[in-house]
Amino acid sequence: xxxxxxxxxxxxxxxxxxxxxxxxxxxxxxxxxxxxxxxxxxxxxxxxxxxxxxxxxxxxxxxxxxxxxxxxxxxxxxxxxxxxxxxxxxxxxxxxxxxxxxxxxxxxxxxxxxxxxxxxxxxxxxxxxxxxxxxxxxxxxxxxxxxxxxxxxxxxxxxxxxxxxxxxxxxxxxxxxxxxxxxxxxxxxxxxxxxxxxxxxxxxxxxxxxxxxxxxxx
Numbered sequence: 001x002x003x004x005x006x007x008x009x010x011x012x013x014x015x016x017x018x019x020x021x022x023x024x025x026x027x028x029x030x031x032x033x034x035x036x037x038x039x040x041x042x043x044x045x046x047x048x049x050x051x052x053x054x055x056x057x058x059x060x061x062x063x064x065x066x067x068x069x070x071x072x073x074x075x076x077x078x079x080x081x082x083x084x085x086x087x088x089x090x091x092x093x094x095x096x097x098x099x100x101x102x103x104x105x106x107x108x109x110x111x112x113x114x115x116x117x118x119x120x121x122x123x124x125x126x127x128x129x130x131x132x133x134x135x136x137x138x139x140x141x142x143x144x145x146x147x148x149x150x151x152x153x154x155x156x157x158x159x160x161x162x163x164x165x166x167x168x169x170x171x172x173x174x175x176x177x178x179x180x181x182x183x184x185x186x187x188x189x190x191x192x193x194x195x196x197x198x199x200x201x202x203x204x205x206x207x208x209x210x211x212x213x214x215x216x217x218x
Contacts, residue, residue: 003062003063003064003073004052004055004056004061004062004063004064005063005064005065005066005071006044006045006048006049006052006063006064006065006066007044007045007065007066007067008030008032008042008043008044008065008066008067009027009042009043010040010041010042010067010068011029011041011042011043012041013041019090022043023046023089026045026046026047027043027044027045027046028043028044028045028046028049028050028088028089028090028091029041029042029043029089029090030042030043030044030090030091030092030093031091031092031093032065032067032072032074032093032095033092033093033094033095034094034095035094040067040068042065042067044091046087046088049088049091050087050088053079053088058141059076059079059105060075060076060104060105060106060139060141061075061076062074062075062076062136062137062139063075063076063093065093065095072095073095073096073097073098073136073137074093074094074095074096075093075094075096075102075104075136075139076091076092076093077092077093077094078090078091078092079091079092096136096137097136098136098137099135099136099137100135100136101133101134101135101136102133102134102135102136102139103131103132103133103170104131104132104134104139105129105130105131105132106129106130106132106139106140106141106142106143107128107129107141107142107143108125108127108128108129108130108142108143108145108161108177108178109142109143109144109145110123110125110144110145110146110147110178111144111145111146111147111148112146112147112148113147113148114147114148114149114150114151114180115148115149115150115151115180116150116151116152116153116154116180116182117180119151119152119182120152120182121152121180121181121182122180122181122182123147123150123178123179123180124178124179124180124181125177125178126175126176126177126178126179127158127175127176127177127178130143130158130161130169130170130171130177131169131170131171132163132167132168132169132170133167133168133169133170134164134166134167134168135166135167138164138166138167140164140167143161143162143163144162145161145162145177145178147178147180150178150179150180151180152180152181152182152183153179153180153181153182154179154180155176155177155178155179156176156177156178156179157174157175157176157177158171158174158175158176158177159174160177161177
């Protein structure tokens with residue numbers, strides 16, 4: 001797991017006007033907190049924070065926040081962006097300890113080419129991400145699922161996803177992740193139809209030649 005580091009400055013929690021002043025200075029307002037403890041209102045260097053998010057592209061970014069002389073390992077919990085220019089306007093970081101378990105949402109990535117797709121079907125991903133319970137220091141970037149053996153009309157369910165060590169998928173009721181859509185009978189009927197058409201096409205030139213060679217009736 002790649003760790004990123006950034007320095008934060010304590011700031012007085014105030015009104016929205018105060019947050020605007022922080023942003024006007026090139027910094028990004030945010031909060032650093034630990035469960036059961038008081039939150040710290042902070043300000044980050046705006047460009048440095050944006051650079052971290054460009055590198056990770058990941059909602060579960062882990063960052064070492066250097067705050068008031070203490071290095072705190074934190075996970076991103078919320079990010080607010082400007083609706084037009086997408087600039088980061090506010091962030092919430094939760095401090096976590098080694099071995100501490102956290103609840104995160106991780107994207108799904110399919111690998112391979114499904115058998116049903118090779119037979120003429122279409123792969124459809126029904127769930128783009130899943131909820132996980134895992135070690136804060138070992139959060140997977142994606143959960144990969146191999147769809148190669150998946151036939152038309154078949155599903156891969158959440159309970160069938162391969163999980164990294166010490167990681168659990170969380171759901172109240174099992175659900176479908178990916179399927180291949182299509183009509184099996186259409187695929188099966190294509191082969192006999194082609195087989196019948198081939199001899200007819202092959203015999204057509206011979207029939208024309210025989211007709212040409214036959215003497216004309218008087």
